Amino acid sequence: MRSPSLFAPMPVSPLSEKIAESLAILQALGMPRAQLNDRSALTLLALLDLKPAGSWQQLERPQIGVTPIMDWCRDFYSTTYAPNSRETFRRQTLHQFREAGIVLYNPDKPDRPVNSPAACYQVPTELHNVLLTYGTPKWESVLTEYLATRPTLTAQYARARDMELIPLQVAPGTVIKLSAGKHSQLISDIIHEFGPRFAPNAEVIYVGDTASKDGYFQREQLAALGVEVDAHGQMPDVVLYDVARNWLLLIESVTSHGPVDGKRHGELSKLFAASKAGLVYVTAFPDRKTMGKYLADISWETEVWVAEAPTHMIHFNGDRYLGPHQI
Missing domain, CATH: 3.40.1350.80 (BsuBI/PstI restriction endonuclease, C-terminal domain)
Incomplete structure (x- = not known):
């Protein structure tokens, strides 16, 4: 007879668990399939400074640039990206996050040049408050309410960006x-x-x-x-x-x-x-x-x-x- 231990489920690591949760959130926010990947999931975690052992009820809103995001992924999730991946992060994840209102670009200095090494991204307060409820009984209702107002918020962010051009x-x-x-x-x-x-x-x-x-x-x-x-x-x-x-x-x-x-x-x-x-x-x-x-x-x-x-x-x-x- 086979040992029952052979049929025991494999334990889920805190790293993969947080990545899976981040992906589920991006899907709930309606992100396209091209952004439903580990790179985008890790980027969201970095924008929230949510480490593997951290809690969704203790999220931060750091202002963080592309290279620091990549460094964060390496330091806390053991995922190393080549230096030439910066443009992939910028064009295939952060650009779409920005268009969807998931991040604000240079919220501290909107007129900062695009090639500035100080360029940074930050999760808006409205979304941050929603994500704080993830995993709680409030999540579904708070998310539904946020999604109902999201087109207005996205348009508001777009107008603010356009004024700086x-x-x-x-x-x-x-x-x-x-x-x-x-x-x-x-x-x-x-x-x-x-x-x-x-x-x-x-x-x-x-x-x-x-x-x-x-x-x-x-x-x-x-x-x-x-x-x-x-x-x-x-x-x-x-x-x-x-x-x-x-x-x-x-x-x-x-x-x-x-x-x-x-x-x-x-x-x-x-x-x-x-x-x-x-x-x-x-x-x-x-x-x-x-x-x-x-x-x-x-x-x-x-x-x-x-x-x-x-x-x-x-x-x-x-x-x-x-x-x-x-x-």
Whole structure:
């Protein structure tokens, strides 16, 4: 006869139990199937600082960023994610949490730049109060009441986000919205101040870091100039096309990923190698003080423009001022 112990149920670990409960909550909140996974479950637990031995009746509301969330998953749930998983967390979990009203983005400073290392997320008070009842007799009724008001709350959060966006006209009748912050202000200055002075009547081909995940991209126009790009993340911050001179101006805002240094110059040269238009590389700075920090890094045969002195350009060597160079 077999020992009864062979048929005893396997014990459920506190780690897997909390993950299962978190998944059940996400499902109850109506999250799509693509977000019903361990990554999203752990993210919710991190946003509540709910450790394996913790209680749903003792939840916190920390303001926490993407990397700290990943570190928290490793430290308390023994789940390690590769550093390059940051974008997966951001785009495949936190973006959907934000749209659903499960988290607020930068509640302490809504105008924080999107590329700021201080960017953070926090569970709204309304949802936090609901989750405190999970596992109690009140859960079902409190959840039902919350779900009835949720569309109103989500719309309220969306309006608050929209108020923080910066409108930017890129063509007659075409206005896009930039995420708030110094970076977006410099992008606006490039379009409104640099362009009219140094590339009059130029067409805006590309603007990155907009409220839309795809940015503003005249992909067909760029393809007509011989350049086809698969991942727009490789693009500079702004691309202008000077029709009269047949130039493509590739402009980097130093407030995003730094200046056009030797490495970036090589990347852009390769990306735009098939261009039928001449290539002009430009680094834009908000002021001379910021420029001073990067002078040693700026590549030769490139241009520098400073927003606080918009009528001037600084040329880094080469055979001509403001124009394509033969390499």
